[in-house]
Amino acid sequence: MELPFQPSQCQPGLSVDCVIFGFHENELKVLLLKLLHNREWALPGGFVMLDEDLDRAAVRVLRERTGLKRIFLRQFHAFGEVSRNLPGHADKLVRTQAIHPSLQAWFEQRFITIGFYALVEYSQVEEPHPDYFSEFCRWYSIRELPPLMLDHQRIVSKALETLRLQLKYQPIGLNLLPERFTMPELQALYETLLEKKLDRRNFQRKMLSYDILVKTDEFRQGGAHKAPVLYAFDPDRYQQALQHGLNSIW
Amino acid sequence: MELPFQPSQCQPGLSVDCVIFGFHENELKVLLLKLLHNREWALPGGFVMLDEDLDRAAVRVLRERTGLKRIFLRQFHAFGEVSRNLPGHADKLVRTQAIHPSLQAWFEQRFITIGFYALVEYSQVEEPHPDYFSEFCRWYSIRELPPLMLDHQRIVSKALETLRLQLKYQPIGLNLLPERFTMPELQALYETLLEKKLDRRNFQRKMLSYDILVKTDEFRQGGAHKAPVLYAFDPDRYQQALQHGLNSIW
DNA sequence: GCAAAAGTGTTAACTGTACACCCATGT
DNA sequence: ACATGGGTGTACAGTTAACACTTTTGC
Structure with missing residues (x-):
């Protein structure tokens, strides 16, 4: 054996x-x-x-x-x-x-x-x-x-806690979402992690203001409603944001 | 031996x-x-x-x-x-x-x-x-x-990096300062860690807005100028702030 | 045409920044 | 008296939050 x-x-x-x-x-x-x-x-x-x-x-x-x-x-x-x-x-x-x-x-x-x-x-x-x-x-x-x-339950809890902390100060989504995704999909990820609803319009504005997204000229087709634009992360800017954080106090 | x-x-x-x-x-x-x-x-x-x-x-x-x-x-x-x-x-x-x-x-x-x-x-x-x-x-x-x-140099660098990250999102000062301290002393700590000067008045306002300080009725005597008020951290509120962070995006 | 989802815009409230002014103390 | 550091106030700019309106699509 x-x-x-x-x-x-x-x-x-x-x-x-x-x-x-x-x-x-x-x-x-x-x-x-x-x-x-x-x-x-x-x-x-x-x-x-x-x-x-x-x-x-x-x-x-x-x-x-x-x-x-x-x-x-x-x-x-x-x-x-x-x-x-x-x-x-x-x-x-x-x-x-x-x-x-x-x-x-x-x-x-x-x-x-x-x-x-x-x-x-x-x-x-x-x-x-x-x-x-x-x-x-x-x-x-x-x-x-x-x-x-x-103690694997505890390890999961601690990881989740860390992930939620990351969410508060750093971008998230690259690696969790497909290469191209829509703004509502990104928002759903955030809402799931935060366990609360966010305003669709303010979310979009804030997200775009971080300057880590690239708008493509394609749309997610096949949905029942207006086709949403597909975005991708700008890998360099995303990395930058990971390192420096999104909003520090000082 | x-x-x-x-x-x-x-x-x-x-x-x-x-x-x-x-x-x-x-x-x-x-x-x-x-x-x-x-x-x-x-x-x-x-x-x-x-x-x-x-x-x-x-x-x-x-x-x-x-x-x-x-x-x-x-x-x-x-x-x-x-x-x-x-x-x-x-x-x-x-x-x-x-x-x-x-x-x-x-x-x-x-x-x-x-x-x-x-x-x-x-x-x-x-x-x-x-x-x-x-x-x-x-x-x-x-x-x-x-x-x-x-590799102890690297360990120190990583610790410092972590400490500076903490500073960006969490309160700092308890354990580093004496139990009672003045606002300028707290500011000096921040300025040292951040390696930059901060506006005295805005610092005070911001710090107080976090609601983790208790103003005492005593002053730091013996200085050459106007005696500054002594503050203390509110241990409970400080702990809270450590856990939840000071300014999250969402 | 209607309902539901997505894109864009507007305003009011809040927050942060850059200051000015006054007070206390030692020389 | 004055230089220096400390406490408080204010006004403007910038950001955020709440909400209205329009567009697209399937039924």
């Missing part, structure tokens, strides 16, 4: 976990893995090779699960409470045959995990791939998450 | 480093440790006990170096590049007698460090205590830092 990784090649006691956000049907979703022989779900995660940069490990996990390379990925928190490592956890993994007995010692370690959050375009993720320990993947609306393993 | 810590009791390959900021004589300063038998300086840091929460480890480091307990301490980044662990580093430590040879293997590990930044009231830190590996401590203005060990 081939092992999914070599414990001797990995940084001990350290893992990365990715909260992968997608936006679909006016809902914010996260990609979760269904564990084998277990009713619980888990965040896509992995270990850090001894010769691998921390951030690269997160990129690798993301690539392996979604096939995507160029996405927004940001480190947001290190989770290091002793209590996040439940005593019987490794034992349970072996008993339920989720892992090979030779890996029990590895999973009995006390782990610190570095949380990353990723923003991906939902439709670009064709068929997410489960990892060695999981049965399959699924997108879940953050409003109705299934039971999650260990 | 007594060892300063038991490698077997510590989380392998993991450390915490604290960038401790203080404000004195209109300069932002950081507390640094002078390494033994070495011209380089280092951030106060330490290892994480196996039965110790990550955040607790940072609190402990801070307590051991400054004697302070109640201070602003925030995790800001995990530094995990492979390249931050220089090949000959452990060997050099042994050769210069900075560490006992029995610790060489421990220091040869690849380390990931979690960066924390702390805001402390400069005058409250009586006499900072060096640790086992260092000769003495000193406050350094961030504008003229001495040569720092490994």
Whole structure:
């Protein structure tokens, strides 16, 4: 039986976990893995090779699960409470045959995990791939998450909190929306994240004033009403806005 | 010879480093440790006990170096590049007698460090205590830092960047200023961090509008001119402002 | 023609900026 | 008395929020 990784090649006691956000049907979703022989779900995660940069490990996990390379990925928190490592956890993994007995010692370690959050375009993720320990993947609306393993619920909450904080001061949407999108679609994203309605006209004006959008000469056809203009983000200006923020006090 | 810590009791390959900021004589300063038998300086840091929460480890480091307990301490980044662990580093430590040879293997590990930044009231830190590996401590203005060990320069830069980001959206000053302070003193802190002059009158109005200050009926006496009013932060409102930010777009 | 969605415009309220003026204190 | 720093006020400019009107499209 081939092992999914070599414990001797990995940084001990350290893992990365990715909260992968997608936006679909006016809902914010996260990609979760269904564990084998277990009713619980888990965040896509992995270990850090001894010769691998921390951030690269997160990129690798993301690539392996979604096939995507160029996405927004940001480190947001290190989770290091002793209590996040439940005593019987490794034992349970072996008993339920989720892992090979030779890996029990590895999973009995006390782990610190570095949380990353990723923003991906939902439709670009064709068929997410489960990892060695999981049965399959699924997108879940953050409003109705299934039971999650260990402290993964908390990790999702913290990621969401960080994402909402980002929304307040930085642009968002690139990586979450298709390359071309309409103003109402962008507004729907904001309204979902903010959990409140915004004025259509003021939203448009404000958004345009940030100067990160490019108006195309195309329209979203096929809708039941007036065809809305398609916009795209100006990648350079978007990056600028990410770095400097949209509205600082001083 | 007594060892300063038991490698077997510590989380392998993991450390915490604290960038401790203080404000004195209109300069932002950081507390640094002078390494033994070495011209380089280092951030106060330490290892994480196996039965110790990550955040607790940072609190402990801070307590051991400054004697302070109640201070602003925030995790800001995990530094995990492979390249931050220089090949000959452990060997050099042994050769210069900075560490006992029995610790060489421990220091040869690849380390990931979690960066924390702390805001402390400069005058409250009586006499900072060096640790086992260092000769003495000193406050350094961030504008003229001495040569720092490994990637500690980068850690300071990232902490400063984070602090300046905080300044843009959140209140600052509690923990950096004495309990009671004048408006011009608070302004000086902002001007130092922002590296620019602000209008005295507009600053006052804006600051008061945030509703996080309490005006006392006392004055700072002894100055050469009109005695300025002393203010204090309202702890509850300050906390609120920290959480919700001062001016969000939406 | 009507309802619903999208684009454009207008005004009033609010906020921020650039100042002027007065007060207190030590020399 | 005056120089300097501190407290308060005001007017103009710029921004935001609330809302009206017009256009397009499917039924």
